Structures are given as structure tokens and as C-alpha cells.
Amino acid sequence: MRIENSFIPVHGVGEATERRLWEHGITHWEEFDGSVVGSTLADRIESFIEEGWTYLDRGDVSPFAESLPAASRWRLYENVRQETCFLDIETTGLDARRNDVTTVSLHRGGETKTFVNGRDLTADRLTAELEPASLLVTFNGQRFDVPFLETCFDLEVAVPHVDLMYPCKKLGLDGGLKAIERDLGIERDMPDITGRDAVRLWHEYERGDDGSLETLVEYNRADTRNMEPLMEIVADRLHEQVFEAACRRD
Structure with missing residues (x-):
């Protein structure tokens, strides 16, 4: 449609x-x-x-x-399918005033980019990545991801936004992203990780465990990539x- x-x-x-x-x-x-x-x-x-x-x-x-x-x-x-950007973030907690964004992944045109706090995750980089997008797609991003980024990086995300949580509810698909993926048969290439695991992995990385960061990044990337087939199914x-x-x- x-x-x-x-x-x-x-x-x-x-x-x-x-x-x-x-x-x-x-x-x-x-x-x-x-x-x-x-x-x-x-x-x-x-x-x-x-x-x-x-x-x-x-x-x-x-x-x-x-x-x-x-x-x-x-x-x-x-x-604007070809100009759509799928976005997901990981954080150290739920309060943008006290917690940090650890990783941000963006998926567009078949390519996924991930930016890491302390390395290449900056307001300028996020602005440059989002500026070409005609549409932003998230899951629960209207209440969480977007305001969290705006608070932590003092920026305004002005890209038109589809939060998949709402059309999913219209279809009777309740629960978190991974639960809906399972209901629809959307597969992941890695074991399930919780939000609490994501915080733990970041702290392990801060203590010197680079392998934990690799796992966190792949988890973040999987969340972001899987929103594309979910968007296709929901739209159809x-x-x-x-x-x-x-x-x-x-």
C-alpha cells in the first residue's frame, strides 16, 4: 500500500x-x-x-x-523502501539522564553499520548517517531509542518515523521484538541475549574483554537487520x- x-x-x-x-x-x-x-x-x-x-x-x-x-x-x-533506515541502540540502563548509549546500529540498502561509544559514536556521525534517510524504522523507538539518542547526544531526530511496535499491535502481535520474530518465523544467527545481558557485555568490555564487545555488537546488529523482514511482513x-x-x- x-x-x-x-x-x-x-x-x-x-x-x-x-x-x-x-x-x-x-x-x-x-x-x-x-x-x-x-x-x-x-x-x-x-x-x-x-x-x-x-x-x-x-x-x-x-x-x-x-x-x-x-x-x-x-x-x-x-x-521510500530504498531510502529507509532501520535503527536500534543498546544502553547501560533505561534513563537517558543517567545512563549511556553503548552501541548504535543502522541498516540501510542491505548494509549494516555499527557505532561504538568511545570509538566512533558521536552526534555528528549520527546526524550524517540519518540525514539521507527518508524514513526511520525502529521497534519501541518512539518511546525509547529516539528520545534516548536526542538526550544523550543533544540532537534532534527529524526523520519521519515508523515505530513497528504500533502496527504490530494492530495485527495482534504483542511482546518484544524477539518474541514477535519467533511468532513470525524470522530467524537469528546467534543465541538469544537479553537487555540485561547487553549491559553486562558492555561492562565486561570496559574491563578489557573485547570478545564481549563483539558479542554485543552482533546482538545489536541482529536486532537492526531483523526489523527489515518484520517491516515487510507487517506492511504486507x-x-x-x-x-x-x-x-x-x-
Whole structure:
């Protein structure tokens, strides 16, 4: 599903109205003709579409991210799949005012990069890595990863953001990232490690154990890489559940 199939970013259009448009064959912006809804709302939708094309021509999905509910931002993915950056961080605790970020992994275009505290993890480096991205994907990053980075590195992450935890809940997929991976059959190349293990590995590295850092980095990279197949599955399932199901109705 693409942004051009969506009408709920328009003020006054909820899921029921959007579904009614789809059921009447108006499944794409180009098919909107002002029917089905009242004249005031039709004018609003037409203005939204005209402005929306301008943003899409620039590859800018940020206005749609701001107006879509968190559980519906998966709709942005198809438009900017190749420019999507998956991100995950490890920390020494849960409080950004007292704890540190230890590693940050970013996965984009089939390549995963990891930055380590005390080596190459800096605000400038993070800014440079995130700047080319059209979309940021995390798991629980809206409440944790992004605000943690912003606090610890005094930066603003302005990239449009899909937190996979919310569309997963929409599909009835509850629990943490690894539990959802198991439910969906997404495999990992390494044994399961907990967040507590990640803290322990970092402290072991600080005491001189480079092997512990290697394990921590691979754990962080696995979390980040596995979000890509999860995003694909979530987008496909919600496309079927939300869009295709409505379009098939007589």
C-alpha cells in the first residue's frame, strides 16, 4: 500500500470514511472525483491531494508521517523502501539522564553499520548517517531509542518515523521484538541475549574483554537487520487486512 491510496491524513477523514471511499472504487488519489463525501470535505481532500503530490515528487513523506496515527505509518514504507533506515541502540540502563548509549546500529540498502561509544559514536556521525534517510524504522523507538539518542547526544531526530511496535499491535502481535520474530518465523544467527545481558557485555568490555564487545555488537546488529523482514511482513499483512479487504467488498 502506498501513500497515494491513503485519505486518513486529511482532517475530518477517519478510517470509516476512508474505507467507504475505497468500497466505492476510489482507491487512489487519481480516482477521487468529489463523490461519496460532502462538498466541504471533498474540497479539503482535493487540496490535500494537490499538495501531497508536491511532497511525493520531492520524496518527502514527513507531512504524512505527522498526520497519520502511529499504527498507520507503515503506509509510508512502500514509497521510500530504498531510502529507509532501520535503527536500534543498546544502553547501560533505561534513563537517558543517567545512563549511556553503548552501541548504535543502522541498516540501510542491505548494509549494516555499527557505532561504538568511545570509538566512533558521536552526534555528528549520527546526524550524517540519518540525514539521507527518508524514513526511520525502529521497534519501541518512539518511546525509547529516539528520545534516548536526542538526550544523550543533544540532537534532534527529524526523520519521519515508523515505530513497528504500533502496527504490530494492530495485527495482534504483542511482546518484544524477539518474541514477535519467533511468532513470525524470522530467524537469528546467534543465541538469544537479553537487555540485561547487553549491559553486562558492555561492562565486561570496559574491563578489557573485547570478545564481549563483539558479542554485543552482533546482538545489536541482529536486532537492526531483523526489523527489515518484520517491516515487510507487517506492511504486507496490513495491506491485505486494511486495504485489499475493503476493496474486495461488493
